[in-house]
Amino acid sequence: MSKFTQLALIGLLPAILLVGCGGGGGDGPSIDDDDVPSIDGSGNVPGSGDDDDDGDGDGGGSVEASGVSYVPLAIYESYSDFSGFDTDDMFQGEIESPLIKRYVINPINAATMDSVADATASDYRVTIDDVEIDASESYPILQRVIGANVQLRTALVFDLSDSVNAVDMPALVQEAKDYVAAAQASSNGTINSQEFVVWAFGLDVDELTSGFTSDAGVINAALDQVATLYASKALGISSNLHQAVVEAVGRFNGDENGVAYNFRDGAGDNNDLVDFVRGDAINQTHLVIFSSGPDTALGFSAATMAKAVESQSQLRYDIAAGAGSDTMRKLKKPVFYYVVGRETAGQAYSALSDVSERTTSLTLSGAEYSFASGLISNQIAALEARVDLDQIYMFRFAFLPRVGDHTSVFSSTSATGFNYSLTSSFTDDAISPVSPVVPSVEITGPNGEYIANRSLEVSGSITLRPVTRWTPDSFGAGDYSWNVVAGGLTGTANPDGSYTVTAVTTSPATLRLTNSVISDSFEVDLTN
DSSP states (O other): OOOOOEEEEEOOOOOEEEESTTTTHHHOOOOOOTTTTOOOOOOOOOOEEEOOOOSSSSTTTTTOOOOOEEESSSSOOOHHHHHHHSSEEEEEOOOTTTHHHHHHHHEETTTTBBOSSSSGGGGGGEETTTEOOOOOHHHOOEEHHHHHHHHEEEEEEEOOOGGGTOOOHHHHHHHHHHHHHHHOOOSSSHHHHOOOEEEEEEEEEEESSSSSOOOHHHHHHHHHHHHHHHTTTTTTTSOOHHHHHHHHHHEEEEEEEEEEOOOSSTTTTTOOOOEEEEEOOOEEEEEEEOOOOOOOOOOSSSSHHHHHHHHHEEEEEEEGGGTTTEEEEEEEOOOOEEEESSSSSSOOHHHTTTTEEEEEEEOOOOOOOOOOOHHHHHHHHHHHHOGGGGOOEEEEEEOOOOSOEEEEEEESSSSSSSOOEEEEOOOOHHHHOOOOOOEEEEEEEEEEEEEEGGGOOOOEEEEEEEEEEOOOOOOOOEEEEEEEEEEEEEEETTTTTTTEEEEEEEEEEEEEETTTTTTEEEEEEEEE
16 A cells, blocks of 8 residues: 655644555645745754545445545655655645634545535545544534636756757757746646746756846846857856756755755745645646757756656546555656757757756747747646646644643545545644634635635626535624725625625725624735
8 A cells, every 4th residue: 555644834834744544645734935934954843744545445444435535736746855754645724813723635436436516524534543523613614616717837957068069059049038938928827827937957057037037137037048058168168957857846955975965944945846736726837948968967866856756646546446446647847858959959868858848849940940829728738737727626624732641543435445444643843833723714615615815806797605614503694704904895684694796896805704703803805
């Protein structure tokens, strides 16, 4: 049976160890490198845990099959020298204060693996130390996530060594500029809002943009610098291809050939390709590399280059292995490898092709290279294979204060088919300082959806609903009040306590919901 481990980060609270187990996988919360403590291997992440699948897909108990399972959407971290976690094979984790555990999933039919839209919290099961949680105390809930956006970050990496001495570099740079312009003019919101970082390498590896940017002027200036560096051979004539890939992916902190390296971003630096999927944010990254021929410097091995590409992935059931199998396949970080030549094709390097999403040969046609439209199409295909914004769901439950170490298991109640269960270890030092769960108010979508990042784009009319979480108490419409505290909108408070927004007149408009009984408020930003 396969075993997978997950690390949960709790905002500014201690992390909790999670271990996954189930017919082929594990689960985990996600890491936003801007909003939670950075994973820098220095021990500032005090928690740890793992999720262990017992292989029977039932989470350790005999339950009636519901026919509903799930695909974990969290990012799988294969190697600790890239993730900064204590061990290999962990998932990113997510938990909200005070101790609300989150699982970001895609509910599926356990037999066919088709996505389902009618899954409920009762289709899933959580146990703590083999005892099923009490719904009246832990309040498990499954919500579809709406308002989520995908942030795409792309690294453009140029080989300037003598391996590409036949390339028309000014023409290649011009097509790269055309690609950036076409991407920013795309009708696809993820493509047109993506950020870029530009790298160049010979023997030396150099980042040219000082981090990710969407500023076309900065990007084009860096691309002009690519052409200048190629002409001067200032970065050296040997190809340090392996290191260039490792450094562009980033986060590597380890030894290679007896030399210690640390490519993990420090304060004020932001050029690592870090993926995460969580309830409030999704980040996807792509690597585009223009090269020809093999690595000749041999500072890093081909194996370490492959590890960099495989360091983050998303796991999917292996349909070919059959229902009930614990075999999972990895959707690795997309690498688009362009083998550059001139009138004749360049030399493809099999070690890079083997780990790339797509390998394309580039030659001049009418004194021009052409890859802009194809690259955009390939990026869209890679995004669609990994993220379906209509099928992001979040399961949450309250982990009540306890003494000592504890183990929880999240699983489907379906006893057959493709299943996945996650075993999470909660350590006493991580949970003992946590305050008891307290009631809190929340604004949901018209059908109880979770509003990602408390922000929602509104076109036309929408009804938002009040709910108070993590308490057995009931509240009536009179216990809630709605106020516009910034921007402008037109709307109506309804007799059932909901609020119908008919138009956003000044964007963004901030709508506040208050529960007067518990003196708690919740705000959402509405844009048009």
